[in-house]
Amino acid sequence: MGDAAVEVVDLRRTFKVPERETGLRASVRSLFHREYRQVHAVDGITFEIGAGEVVGFLGPNGAGKTTTLKMLAGLLHPTGGQVRVLGETPHRRRPDYLSRISLVMGNRNQLQWDTPAADSFELNRAVYRIPPAEFRSTRDELVDLLDLGALITKPVRNLSLGERMKVELAGALLHRPQMLFLDEPTLGLDITMQKRIREFIGEHNRRHGSSVLLTSHYMADVEALCRRVIVIDHGRILFDGDLAALGGRLAAYKELGVTLADGAADLSGYGEVRSRDGDRVTLRVPKETTPQVTARLLAEHTVLDLTVEDPPVEDIIELLLAAGHKAP
Amino acid sequence: MSMPALLDLYRVQARMAVQQQLQYRMRNAMVLVGFLTEPVVYLAVWTAVAKENGGSVGGWTSGTLAAYFIVWTLVRSMNVVFTPYGFEWRIRTGQMSASLLRPRHPVHYDLAYFAGSKVVWFVMWLPIAAALALLFRPTLRPEAVEVLVFVVAIVGAYLIRSLLQWLIGMVTFWTTRVGALFEIYMVAELMLSGRLVPMSLMPSWVRDVAGWLPFKWTFGFPIEVLVGDLGTRALLLGLATQAAWIAATAGLLALAWRGAVRRYSAVGN
Numbered sequence: 001m002g003d004a005a006v007e008v009v010d011l012r013r014t015f016k017v018p019e020r021e022t023g024l025r026a027s028v029r030s031l032f033h034r035e036y037r038q039v040h041a042v043d044g045i046t047f048e049i050g051a052g053e054v055v056g057f058l059g060p061n062g063a064g065k066t067t068t069l070k071m072l073a074g075l076l077h078p079t080g081g082q083v084r085v086l087g088e089t090p091h092r093r094r095p096d097y098l099s100r101i102s103l104v105m106g107n108r109n110q111l112q113w114d115t116p117a118a119d120s121f122e123l124n125r126a127v128y129r130i131p132p133a134e135f136r137s138t139r140d141e142l143v144d145l146l147d148l149g150a151l152i153t154k155p156v157r158n159l160s161l162g163e164r165m166k167v168e169l170a171g172a173l174l175h176r177p178q179m180l181f182l183d184e185p186t187l188g189l190d191i192t193m194q195k196r197i198r199e200f201i202g203e204h205n206r207r208h209g210s211s212v213l214l215t216s217h218y219m220a221d222v223e224a225l226c227r228r229v230i231v232i233d234h235g236r237i238l239f240d241g242d243l244a245a246l247g248g249r250l251a252a253y254k255e256l257g258v259t260l261a262d263g264a265a266d267l268s269g270y271g272e273v274r275s276r277d278g279d280r281v282t283l284r285v286p287k288e289t290t291p292q293v294t295a296r297l298l299a300e301h302t303v304l305d306l307t308v309e310d311p312p313v314e315d316i317i318e319l320l321l322a323a324g325h326k327a328p
Numbered sequence: 329m330s331m332p333a334l335l336d337l338y339r340v341q342a343r344m345a346v347q348q349q350l351q352y353r354m355r356n357a358m359v360l361v362g363f364l365t366e367p368v369v370y371l372a373v374w375t376a377v378a379k380e381n382g383g384s385v386g387g388w389t390s391g392t393l394a395a396y397f398i399v400w401t402l403v404r405s406m407n408v409v410f411t412p413y414g415f416e417w418r419i420r421t422g423q424m425s426a427s428l429l430r431p432r433h434p435v436h437y438d439l440a441y442f443a444g445s446k447v448v449w450f451v452m453w454l455p456i457a458a459a460l461a462l463l464f465r466p467t468l469r470p471e472a473v474e475v476l477v478f479v480v481a482i483v484g485a486y487l488i489r490s491l492l493q494w495l496i497g498m499v500t501f502w503t504t505r506v507g508a509l510f511e512i513y514m515v516a517e518l519m520l521s522g523r524l525v526p527m528s529l530m531p532s533w534v535r536d537v538a539g540w541l542p543f544k545w546t547f548g549f550p551i552e553v554l555v556g557d558l559g560t561r562a563l564l565l566g567l568a569t570q571a572a573w574i575a576a577t578a579g580l581l582a583l584a585w586r587g588a589v590r591r592y593s594a595v596g597n
Contacts (some may be wrong), residue, residue, distance in 0.1 A: 112348070128431065
């Protein structure tokens with residue numbers, strides 16, 4: 001391995017999943033004969049992440065993102081291929097390796113529920129054997145960066161989802177991991193909190209140079225943090241390269257969300273009508289004509305609300321799939 | 329991990345346990361009442377049997393039976409450990425992954441946490457023990473050395489029971505449901521530990537079987553250290569047997585843990 005923080009070669013992970021039809025007869029039959037299906041969650045992926053690099057890991061639900069992250073963090077044993085992180089084989093789970101990484105899952109709480117986060121931080125100090133002076137300085141820096149203030153003295157169960165994610169991140173970074181795996185860190189958070197979290201991740205990376213692999217369904221997370229993205233679907237890499245190049249593929253479209261006073265108006269003349277929900281219409285229009293189409297809409301209709309957005313990540317993947325794109 | 333670092337981890341985790349237990353005073357009080365119901369029923373039954381037999385049964389008087397079951401309540405609150413049901417919950421909710429991401433063996437967190445919670449439980453037990461003593465008039469005159477051995481035996485009982493239940497809990501890595509196995513453990517413990525009745529009141533073949541099993545070293549032995557008249561040899565032999573069981577279960581746990589983690593990382597959650 002060279003200077004790469006992560007090196008993955010032909011990585012595979014297959015799960016044996018039991019299958020059974022519904023009904024009593026199938027239940028009885030399954031007592032004697034169980035049927036299984038092989039699911040190739042990760043199907044031969046190869047990539048590298050450089051030291052200090054922030055990479056977005058994108059894909060729809062069930063694409064294999066979390067399975068990959070778990071293999072990189074040492075929680076899952078690969079079925080095939082090679083994986084090295086920080087020069088170590090993750091699934092050997094050596095304490096020294098676990099002390100140099102962190103995996104934050106947006107939907108999992110690793111802090112003690114009933115006590116203030118400050119106590120969980122103190123436990124992490126003991127777990128990771130952080131020297132007291134270094135612990136205090138890192139904690140204070142994280143409290144400052146994330147604007148935690150009084151939050152760390154409130155029991156975790158009394159924090160809002162966004163507040164909890166902030167203290168969760170702080171707890172995960174106290175030991176200054178060289179490799180940070182973030183699985184949907186902004187999941188379920190409001191726009192303001194999403195922005196706050198992504199600003200923090202960016203700032204932390206600039207200050208400490210840790211490598212980051214980030215999965216998210218929110219393009220805004222990826223756009224704000226990652227110059228490079230890896231798109232995965234059905235366990236295979238569809239795209240690995242600069243975000244700008246991926247954006248170029250999508251540059252053809254923008255999505256306009258329009259709410260009109262006259263909800264029944266026909267908007268098919270402005271672009272492709274993607275959906276209609278009451279008075280709310282979603283249009284897909286060519287990116288280069290978006291300003292003109294928007295101006296026409298505003299001039300010709302009474303517009304109550306108008307949003308202009310990039311298509312969601314699922315649509316990006318849809319487009320990649322449609323194009324039959326494969327990573328080199 | 330060096331010993332000072334491990335002790336630091338235990339100290340911090342135990343302190344956290346105390347804080348958490350203090351937040352659930354009412355729940356703890358209810359659990360203690362539950363713990364009381366069981367021995368008080370046993371005590372009522374065996375006191376009645378003793379009276380029917382002219383004041384004693386198998387050498388146990390009302391006073392010594394009262395002492396046995398009052399000390400029982402202390403031993404019971406001191407040998408509460410992380411149960412296999414907790415393992416099921418961890419696996420089902422994915423919390424096991426969080427434990428596995430830490431660079432220390434998860435058993436340390438549980439041992440430290442439940443040890444720390446004993447501080448609160450002990451304080452809550454004191455007034456209950458006083459009330460029971462007033463009510464049932466126990467005959468209890470331990471010597472200083474017996475009190476000392478009792479303290480060590482309580483720690484031994486806690487460790488054996490913790491490690492045993494951790495071993496059963498680890499079965500969840502393979503089956504995801506371990507309730508039935510745990511029920512068998514609990515029945516065996518009830519019959520073979522001195523939990524239901526002092527072991528000396530059991531048939532001799534039951535006592536012989538119990539001698540080869542770990543259960544009585546988690547209940548009957550610590551109680552009888554304080555209540556009975558075991559003598560120096562029996563006390564030392566008992567502590568040595570506890571130490572042997574701790575070594576055996578810890579060794580088995582270390583061995584099984586490797587397989588369990590391999591299994592977990594093969595199946596995932």
